Amino acid sequence: MQFSxxxxxxxxxxxxxxxxxxxxxxxxxAEHIVQDSCSDDGTQDWLxxxxxxxxxxxxxxxxxxxxxxxxxxxxxxxxxxxxxxEQYLPxxxxxxxxxxxxxxxxxxxxxxxxxxxxxxGYLRSRQASVPxxxxxxxxxxxxxxxxxxxxxxSLIEKRGLxxxxxxxxxxxxxxxxxxxxxxxxxxxxGAFTSVFTETxxxxxxxxxxxxxxxxxxxxxxxxxxxxxxxxxxxYRLRRLLAGHYFQKPPRCALYTLASPxxxxxxxxx
Numbered sequence: 001m002q003f004s005x006x007x008x009x010x011x012x013x014x015x016x017x018x019x020x021x022x023x024x025x026x027x028x029x030a031e032h033i034v035q036d037s038c039s040d041d042g043t044q045d046w047l048x049x050x051x052x053x054x055x056x057x058x059x060x061x062x063x064x065x066x067x068x069x070x071x072x073x074x075x076x077x078x079x080x081x082x083x084x085x086e087q088y089l090p091x092x093x094x095x096x097x098x099x100x101x102x103x104x105x106x107x108x109x110x111x112x113x114x115x116x117x118x119x120x121g122y123l124r125s126r127q128a129s130v131p132x133x134x135x136x137x138x139x140x141x142x143x144x145x146x147x148x149x150x151x152x153x154s155l156i157e158k159r160g161l162x163x164x165x166x167x168x169x170x171x172x173x174x175x176x177x178x179x180x181x182x183x184x185x186x187x188x189x190g191a192f193t194s195v196f197t198e199t200x201x202x203x204x205x206x207x208x209x210x211x212x213x214x215x216x217x218x219x220x221x222x223x224x225x226x227x228x229x230x231x232x233x234x235y236r237l238r239r240l241l242a243g244h245y246f247q248k249p250p251r252c253a254l255y256t257l258a259s260p261x262x263x264x265x266x267x268x269x
Contacts, residue, residue: 111193
């Protein structure tokens with residue numbers, strides 16, 4: 001198996017259908033493992049019968065527990081997790097596989113991400129930058145998106161880098177800090193791979209995010225907390241020099257609630 005994609009799911013039935021469609025049409029060998037936490041919104045009426053996925057309906061202790069369960073079941077050479085309100089763009093997995101083949105030492109590849117509203121309209125682009133330790137730790141803003149993150153199986157099998165289930169919203173940040181600490185070789189794909197949908201119900205909007213950010217920041221060195229404005233400025237300069245602030249909206253096709261069976265061109269107006 002070339003790819004294993006893990007999707008944690010809870011009460012996201014209609015968005016999950018779009019997510020599954022975006023993995024199914026990639027044209028590469030991939031297993032899509034959906035870990036659904038016993039959703040009561042109609043998901044169980046269709047998910048177990050969908051032949052495109054391996055569905056596991058069981059209670060979990062949060063998103064990262066669900067992702068870890070999926071990772072333990074995964075058989076793919078390359079791994080990723082994609083939330084129910086996210087999608088892959090056409091040809092993304094093939095491009096990622098090619099990058100891994102060309103860069104045999106690289107263990108993690110980051111793609112760029114398009115952010116859209118719930119109707120599929122363009123909001124902004126998030127081009128990835130290789131994460132730096134103190135920016136990741138204190139900035140409240142990762143330089144990459146989880147839906148554009150792909151990694152080799154060795155990260156799990158040899159390094160044991162599962163997600164920290166003690167965190168319910170910022171497990172990505174803790175995981176990224178572990179990658180940096182272990183000097184995991186990382187690379188930028190330099191292409192858009194994924195879509196993040198602002199549905200208005202995204203987990204990153206909750207009060208728990210603020211609590212976990214405060215907890216993480218408190219564990220950082222005092223000098224890093226005090227130097228936060230300079231650390232953020234340095235990150236923005238990196239983005240400026242990389243041309244991230246001047247790129248036009250990419251032309252891409254995605255699934256929408258109005259078109260769940262066929263991709264439509266993103267409205268960039």
